[in-house]
Amino acid sequence: MTNDANIATRRLTLLGWFDIVLRDLKYTFRMLARTPGFTAVAVLTLALGIGANTAIFTLLDQVLLRLLPVKDPQQLVLLTMKGRHYGSNWGGNAISHPMFRDFREHNQVFSDMFCRFPNSASLSFGQQAERVSVELVSGTYFSTLSTTTFGKHVLPPTPKSSAKL
Numbered sequence: 231m232t233n234d235a236n237i238a239t240r241r242l243t244l245l246g247w248f249d250i251v252l253r254d255l256k257y258t259f260r261m262l263a264r265t266p267g268f269t270a271v272a273v274l275t276l277a278l279g280i281g282a283n284t285a286i287f288t289l290l291d292q293v294l295l296r297l298l299p300v301k302d303p304q305q306l307v308l309l310t311m312k313g314r315h316y317g318s319n320w321g322g323n324a325i326s327h328p329m330f331r332d333f334r335e336h337n338q339v340f341s342d343m344f345c346r347f348p349n350s351a352s353l354s355f356g357q358q359a360e361r362v363s364v365e366l367v368s369g370t371y372f373s374t375l376s377t378t379t380f381g382k383h384v385l386p387p388t389p390k391s392s393a394k395l
Contacts, residue, residue, distance in 0.1 A: 301376035307340065309333065330368075344371040 262269040297303040311325050325333070330345040337343055347366040352359050372378065 299377075342370055342374040344368045344374045346371065 262272075298306070300306070309325060311329070324347075325345070327345065330343070334343045345368045349364050349366055350361055351364045353362045354360075
């Protein structure tokens with residue numbers, strides 16, 4: 231009989247819990263219906279908070295969590311230099327183009343190498359012009375990343391022995 235009593239108590243407890251939750255929900259909706267101003271502010275606050283969290287997570291997911299849309303993104307390596315720089319570069323951790331050429335000519339580790347340099351340019355359409363961010367890239371940029379270009383103004387890669395800046 232102890233077993234039957236435990237099962238009945240569990241059923242009663244579960245049913246009792248649902249009954250309490252149902253009564254609390256009814257009371258909540260009755261109180262919200264009495265104060266429509268508060269209800270509107272609460273609902274708008276929740277909607278704004280949920281929308282902002284969704285937007286921020288979507289941005290972080292696209293920028294930080296997803297891999298780049300290139301062949302073997304986990305094998306990409308970024309070379310930077312700290313300390314004394316030889317050649318001309320633009321500060322930060324940038325590597326000068328002569329140093330890049332030297333790395334490329336003596337490379338025994340990587341399957342291929344490319345360089346890029348952030349810059350800005352004017353983009354005009356009709357009577358309007360706007361400043362946009364662009365990147366100057368080496369000729370092996372697209373083939374190394376296994377991507378295609380949007381335009382047709384891409385110079386072929388220069389051979390390693392005749393690469394001049």
